[in-house]
Amino acid sequence: MIPLPDPSLLSAITHATCEAFRQAEINLPPDVVQALRNAREKETSEIARGELTNILTNLEMAGSLRVPICQDTGVPVIYLTMPPGIPLTTGIYDAIAEGVREATREIPLRPNVVDPLTRENTGDNTGVGMPAIHVRPGDRFTITVLPKGAGAENMSRITMMLPSEREQIHKFVAETMLLAGGRPCPPVILGVGIGSTFDGAAALAKEALLEPIDTMTPYEEQILAAVNTLGIGPMGLGGSTTALAVKVKTGGCHTASLPVAVNVQCWACRRATVEVPY
Amino acid sequence: MDLCTPLSHEVLMLRAGDRVTLSGTVFTARDEAHLRMMEKGIPFDPHGAAIYHCGPVIQEKRIIAAGPTTSARMNTLSGFLLEKGVRALVGKGGMSRQVADQLKGRGVYLAFTGGCAALAASRMTLKGVYFEDLGMAEAVWAIELDRLPLVVGIDAAGNDLFEGVNKNAQAQFRRRFQVKKEAPA
Numbered sequence: 001m002i003p004l005p006d007p008s009l010l011s012a013i014t015h016a017t018c019e020a021f022r023q024a025e026i027n028l029p030p031d032v033v034q035a036l037r038n039a040r041e042k043e044t045s046e047i048a049r050g051e052l053t054n055i056l057t058n059l060e061m062a063g064s065l066r067v068p069i070c071q072d073t074g075v076p077v078i079y080l081t082m083p084p085g086i087p088l089t090t091g092i093y094d095a096i097a098e099g100v101r102e103a104t105r106e107i108p109l110r111p112n113v114v115d116p117l118t119r120e121n122t123g124d125n126t127g128v129g130m131p132a133i134h135v136r137p138g139d140r141f142t143i144t145v146l147p148k149g150a151g152a153e154n155m156s157r158i159t160m161m162l163p164s165e166r167e168q169i170h171k172f173v174a175e176t177m178l179l180a181g182g183r184p185c186p187p188v189i190l191g192v193g194i195g196s197t198f199d200g201a202a203a204l205a206k207e208a209l210l211e212p213i214d215t216m217t218p219y220e221e222q223i224l225a226a227v228n229t230l231g232i233g234p235m236g237l238g239g240s241t242t243a244l245a246v247k248v249k250t251g252g253c254h255t256a257s258l259p260v261a262v263n264v265q266c267w268a269c270r271r272a273t274v275e276v277p278y
Numbered sequence: 279m280d281l282c283t284p285l286s287h288e289v290l291m292l293r294a295g296d297r298v299t300l301s302g303t304v305f306t307a308r309d310e311a312h313l314r315m316m317e318k319g320i321p322f323d324p325h326g327a328a329i330y331h332c333g334p335v336i337q338e339k340r341i342i343a344a345g346p347t348t349s350a351r352m353n354t355l356s357g358f359l360l361e362k363g364v365r366a367l368v369g370k371g372g373m374s375r376q377v378a379d380q381l382k383g384r385g386v387y388l389a390f391t392g393g394c395a396a397l398a399a400s401r402m403t404l405k406g407v408y409f410e411d412l413g414m415a416e417a418v419w420a421i422e423l424d425r426l427p428l429v430v431g432i433d434a435a436g437n438d439l440f441e442g443v444n445k446n447a448q449a450q451f452r453r454r455f456q457v458k459k460e461a462p463a
Contacts, residue, residue, distance in 0.1 A: 047429055047439075050297060054391035054427060058345075062396035071335050071343035071395040108342060110335045110415055121413055151348050151371075151392065171455045178451050181444055183348050183371040185392035229454050230447040235392055236371055237429060238443040268393045 005086065009278050010095040013143070016274040017078070017099025020145040022107055023272035025068040028059060031214040032189075032244070032269045039187055039234070039241040048239030052187075055234070055267060070268050073109035074147030076100045076131035079210065081138025086278065088135060096133060096143070097126045112150070134203070141276040146209060152188060152266040155180035158202055161258040169194065169260055170226045176262045177227050177243065182236015185266035187244045189213055190227065193261040196251030201259035204249040209265050213245035220246045234267075280425065284326025285365035289386050292430045294437040299425040300388065303405060304328040304368065308347055310416035312355035314409050321408040321418065324362040328388075331369030333415030335395070341402045341421065343395035346370040349387070353377055360384050368428065372440030378432045387432035389439075401426050 028036075036059075040052035062069045078096060082088060101124045103109055113127045114120060125131075157176045161168060173192055180188075193204030216224065224246040233239025244267065253259060279292070283302030292298065305322055307315070307329050315321070331352060334344035349369030356367060357380045365385035367373065370392035381387060390398065401424045408418040432438045451457065 047295065047297070050427070050429070051391050054394050054397060058391070058394035058397035061400050065396055065400065067396050067399065068335065068343045069396060070393040071333060071345050072347070072393075073335065073343070108335060108337050110333065110343075111413075112415070149393075154348075174451060174454070178447055181371070181447070182392075182440055183350060185370065226454060229450050231450060232443060232447050235389060236440050236443055237389065237431070238439070238446070266393060 005089060005091050010091055012276050012278065013092060013095035014099040014102060016143045016276045017096050017145070018102040018106065020143050020272045020274040021100070021103035021109065021147065023274070024145050024147055024270040025073055025107055025109065026062055026066060028069065028268065029271060031212045033059060035213055035244040036267060039244060043239050043241060045233065045239050047237045048233045048241070051234035051237060068107060068109065069270065070149060071110060072149035072151065073112065074149045074270070075112055076125055077146040077148050077206065078131050078133045079144040079146070080133055080135045081140060081142045082135065083139055083141050086141065093133060096131060100125050100131050141278050142273050143276060144210065144271065144273040147270050149266055149268065152184035152264040155184040155264040156262055158198070158259065158261040160198065161260055163256060163258050165258060170223050172260055173223050173246065173262050174226045174230065176264065177230055177232060180264060181232055184264045185268070186232055186236060187234055187241040187267050189244050189265040189269050190246045191263040191265060192223065192246060192248045193263070194248060194250045195253035196259060197253070198259055200251055201261040202263070204251050205261040205263035208247040208249040209263060209269065210271055211247045213247065213269070216245060217248070220248050283328050285328060285385070286326060289365050290383065290434040292386050292433050294430050294433045294439040296430040298388065298428050298430060300328065300368065300428055301423050301425050304330045304421055304423055306330045306332040306334060306419040306421065308333050308416050309351055309355070310412045311409055311418045312352055314412065316355070316358060320359070320362060322420065324359060324364050327364045328366040328368055329359060329364055330421070331367065334419060336404065336414055336419070339404055341399045341404050344398045344402055344421070345393050345395035346390045349373050356380065372431050372438065375441070378436050378438045378441070381432055381434055382436050383434055386430055386434055388428040389431040390426060390428050398426065
């Protein structure tokens with residue numbers, strides 16, 4: 001018989017989920033704040049500097065008032081690591097969903113989750129397959145949340161390139177921002193998934209957004225430079241910072257395939273990890 | 279310049295790129311509110327009014343977070359408001375050439391920094407609500423502003439800051455990637 005998780009573990013999961021949302025929605029990670037400060041230093045246009053000043057002031061206000069950074073508090077995207085020995089039961093999924101409901105009531109979050117066809121709002125940010133829970137291997141029991149707003153998510157793209165088109169990846173990423181313009185709330189962070197399968201590339205692109213942005217590989221720097229030549233700037237009002245960072249994640253793929261996905265993240269790159277005591 | 283609603287012909291003097299502040303009552307409206315107003319009429323006096331593209335977070339009649347939403351979703355839904363006397367559309371990301379033409383001689387599009395919901399909320403007081411049945415994000419909330427910092431994105435002469443940035447981005451893209459044909463936009 002597989003032992004069911006202890007009820008106190010389930011309530012700890014609910015609590016950790018809610019706490020991770022509270023941290024993510026109110027305070028940006030330090031690497032993102034620093035990147036925004038650096039961008040303000042670098043910008044020469046008065047309008048671009050003004051937009052970044054508003055963003056940095058907003059971060060201070062959210063922190064001191066203990067309110068969400070942005071009113072689009074996103075849809076709940078969750079990455080779970082579980083130590084060996086704890087069975088992955090529906091009880092764990094339910095406990096995470098309960099944490100989302102608690103966060104929605106208490107922080108509070110805007111109820112964003114609707115049925116895709118009737119558009120009926122569930123009122124508590126849960127729904128079929130929502131929260132989106134991704135389980136990853138790990139030694140510790142952690143809950144990482146990545147609340148994803150729609151303005152940037154809607155500008156994301158995926159393509160199945162030819163294996164001979166590797167040089168075109170920069171162009172596809174830059175074109176994604178060209179099409180997006182000011183709509184995804186630049187300066188953005190671009191998660192790029194290269195390889196895997198059609199769905200796997202999109203998953204890699206999203207996971208890339210979990211990575212700290214204070215370091216980039218030379219390849220990521222090259223793509224970033226290509227994106228920033230566009231001059232879209234903060235909020236699409238012009239400037240040298242269209243993107244703060246590009247993060248790439250690759251996966252093995254079929255010899256005849258080259259899936260490439262770009263997941264666009266607004267400047268409010270909200271992520272937080274909370275450990276579940278067990 | 280410090281603007282206050284109801285707005286008058288003073289907005290016609292503004293130029294794209296000007297930095298202004300906005301005070302006084304504004305009305306939030308997103309997709310569903312626009313559709314409802316087209317069908318049932320505008321529930322507030324539209325003369326000199328400012329529409330704020332925003333779906334706030336409200337808790338116990340208090341504004342918790344209220345940054346702008348993507349204005350482009352309202353591109354085909356805004357003409358009737360300007361015809362009825364609305365002088366300013368406030369949001370993020372800019373609007374279409376069609377809206378820029380509809381604004382000519384009538385009003386302006388004012389850009390507020392996307393995501394700055396806490397900053398916005400700290401300068402707002404909730405006055406009332408219309409169409410509450412549309413839900414928190416889609417209802418029309420009447421909000422009193424205290425000097426919200428904005429940039430004139432589109433002026434009443436049809437100059438569009440976003441359009442200029444977009445044209446430059448297209449040119450840079452073609453140069454960088456040696457594209458002959460204009461990229462789709």
